[in-house]
Amino acid sequence: MKKQIGLLYSLPQIVWLFVFFAAPLCIIIAYSFLKKGLYGGVEPQFSVEAYTAMANPNILLVTWRTLKMSVIATALTILIALPCGYSIARSKNQAIRLFLVIVPFWTNFLVRIYAWIAILGNEGFLNDILRALHLTTESVQFLYNQTAVILVLVYMYLPYAILPLFSTIDKFDFTLLDAARDLGASRFQSYLRVLLPNIKSGLVTAGLFTFVPIFGAYAVPLLVGGKDSYMLGNIIADQLTKTRNWPLASSISMTVTVLTTGLVFFIAMRKPREQEQVFDADPAFMQTASAGKR
Amino acid sequence: MKGADVDILGVSKFFGSFQALQKVSLSISKGEFFSLLGPSGCGKTTVLRLIGGFEDPDGGSIAIEGKNVVGLPPDKRHCNTVFQSYALFPHLSVFENVAFPLRIRKTPQQLVREKVMHYLSLVQLEMHVNKKPSQLSGGQRQRVAIARALINEPSILLLDEPLSALDAKLRQHMLMELDAIHDKVGITFIYVTHDQQEALSVSDRIAVMNMGEVLQIGTPRQIYENPATEFVARFIGETNVFNLKIVSIDGIKIYGETDGLGPMFVDDETDARPGETVLATIRPEKIRISTDIPNTSGGRINILHGYVAEPIYSGFQTKYVVQLDTGVMVTVYRQHANWSEGIPDIEWKDEVYLSFSAADMVIVEMRGQ
Secondary structure, X not given: OHHHHHHHHHHHHHHHHHHHHHHHHHHHHHHHOEEEOEOXXXXXXXXXXXXXXXXXXXXXXXHHHHXXXXXXXXXXXXXXXXXXXXXXXXXXXHHHHHXXXXXXXXXXXXXXXXXXXXXXXXXXXXXXXXXXXXXXXXXXXXXXXXXXXXXXXXXXXXXXXXXXXXXXXXXXXXXXXXXXXXXOOOHHHHHHHHHHHHOHHHXXXXXXXXXXXXXXXOHHHHHHOOHHXXXXXXXXXXXXXXXXXXXXXXXXXXXXXXXXXXXHHHHHHOOOOOOOOOXXXXXXXXXXXHHHHO | OOOOOEEEEEEEEEEOOEEEEEEEEEEEOOOOEEEEEOOOOOOHHHHHHHHHOOOOOOEEEEEEXXXXXXOOOHHHOOEEEEOOOOOXXXXXXXXXXXXXXXXXXOOOHHHHHHHHHHHHHHOOOHHHOOOOHHHOXXXXXXXXXXXXXXXXXXXXXXXXXXXXXXXXXXXXXXXHHHHHHHHHHOOEEEEEEOOHHHHHHHOOEEEEEEOOEEEEEEOHHHHHHOOOEHHHHHHOOOOEEEEEEEEEEEOOEEEEEEOOOEEEEEXXXXXXXXXXXXXXXXXXXXXXXXXXXXXXXXXXXXXEEEEEXXXXXXXXXXXXXXXXXXXXXXXXXXXXXXXXXXXXXOOOOOEEEEEEEHHHOEEEEOOOO
């Protein structure tokens, strides 16, 4: 009886997910196995051409580059977010600091990217300062390369890493660090050997929350990237709008989805490494166990 | 003697504007089982954290083995701590928890095994090496924490209310084990507790603290039988306190008037002069309760009269709260050991006489409330 009520509660969500997530996903899967239409769209004819076309060296290169840039950006994000989350968790005015982390969300995503263009551009804020300090006479080219893309990606997804890290570190028992210091560990060793293993779940969540969206990034490489920083998201968009190869766009989308979902599942399903249990020869336990058998 | 001595001299500590310690001075000798006793917030844990190196004093000095340790981080001090919450590493097994200090020092695996098993057998936990702390009972976690703190062979073991999370029976048992471990390893134990029974039963010496001040340092017997201040007298056990206006002093023989209770004899040393008022105390177990008028010949005996307002039976003794004719309440313990004495049971609303010797009374200071 209880179970049925639970199902009823989740019905709106199920309907929502089906209409706006599962159904479009099915359409993309279907498109990826169809023949491409002459002027965009698809022909109702089965074909695996879209998947074989992915073996194109250009697409493979971009896939490899996307993977590399995502890993670097995720690693940097976590490296910055970790001390940040730690200091928020240990501070007395957590609410204000958390609020400051969330403030950027009030501004539109695109506006924030353009803000970076205003900062890094040839006539931008940073170059103005450099010129004013007479460090350079020519403009320094900061934009339209991989570094700019990674910088802006890190900026964009930093809050997504800080928040889960904060919430895990907030639950961490800081006397464990005292204990580690007491037992002879240096400050660095106490973080490495006691803090990090105990906030693993937060690190994993922060990693997923940043890696997955960065892997599918589109707007950031489009606006602040150059030829060397084209990512899979841009290729998909190009195939859809310029080359008008809808099946190929669908098959690349599917590949991205399968890869990221696979990663999430792999991490979620992975059992925490349990040490093997040695037989516990507690006499009291043995007695109750054998008494239970009789 | 193994262990190290600790000298704390005039140490003060502030947390913001709150003064946690006011010029605390303590001298703890090698191998001693020394307790810091006081109510919560009295500063006893702060003293421990100062010795451990988790806090720095705002004034005064701390020396271990004659060497100033102020500013030295915890990992550079020869003391280890058993934390109140045990602070076991949840991601490590019992074995690895105890091995942690050795792993930090990159001890060879063979030696790690030997030492860990040695200290786990000291606390009788050899059976549980592969368990995680979450799979252990409170008492077992306690033992892991002790083994882990001892494996570095510190010269001082700091124990921060280590038994407070255990139930009463287990607490008694672990206390005796701690005492046995102290005898075995022979190092200095500094034990923080708010439980006067714990402190009295295992300590060589006790420092009683309140509001950031050390009120008295002494053996358990000195502290109980000769409390220095009213706070110490009331905090350690139970006591009855009277305001005594001194009429005459002859050596230690004091004669005075109490508020509405009439004259009283007290044998104790005091700096007060006739005409001044002091606090005189008497322990409840040192008062005799009877329904007949007691015989006072040949001694300086005080006698009070009243009725039993509340008898509280607790097996081995009965606690009587007696309301005197003047309205003052006095607490008396009567042990149920003397079957041969054959005194009739004293019950609720019985009229009784209370008698106690002047020699059992102690004059205390009004300091440290």
